[in-house]
Amino acid sequence: MKNKKRKRSDSFSKKPARPVNCKRDFWRIKSSKIFYVAARIRELIKECEHLPRERQHEFKAIVFSQSIWRAKVALEKQDIRTADFIPRINLRDRIKNLEAFRSQPDVHVLLLSNHGSHGLDLSFVTHMSLLEEIWDKSLEQQVISRANPMGAKETLTVEL
Secondary structure (H helix, E strand, O other): OOOOOOOOOOOOOOOOOOOOOHHHHHHHOOOHHHHHHHHHHHHHHHHHHHOOOOOOOOOOEEEEOOOHHHHHHHHHHOOOOEEEEOOOOOHHHHHHHHHHHHHOOOOOEEEEOHHHOOOOOOOOOOEEEEOOOOOOHHHHHHHHHHHOOOOOOOOOEEEO
């Protein structure tokens, strides 16, 4: 018998990101927290729209998760536009998405994974949701400090 070596599949191989299809993918999600966060963000957007013009501020939120795909499906079900800062997107597109989140008033949510936990200035963000507990507390502090750096004048609401 010949001893054949099998090729190991590289778990980090770059595969194109699959487009989200809410009708196909919705039934697979088994997380009530994701649906709560999506509904909560929809409520906060509506609240900001009904404020008088002088008190109105632009609502921007970060949703941090290890399973971004599920969050994206739940937010799309609520008709909430998102910008993605996730590993499967190349750097140029991540930067383009970040600029869209910063400048476009109808892009209210930035989906963030570990890739965005270092080196970003997101001090204009008003809300942050951490979808699952981050076991590494220094990473958790790093993620929160992206949106609430030292000396920030605006308040940041963080929901765990």
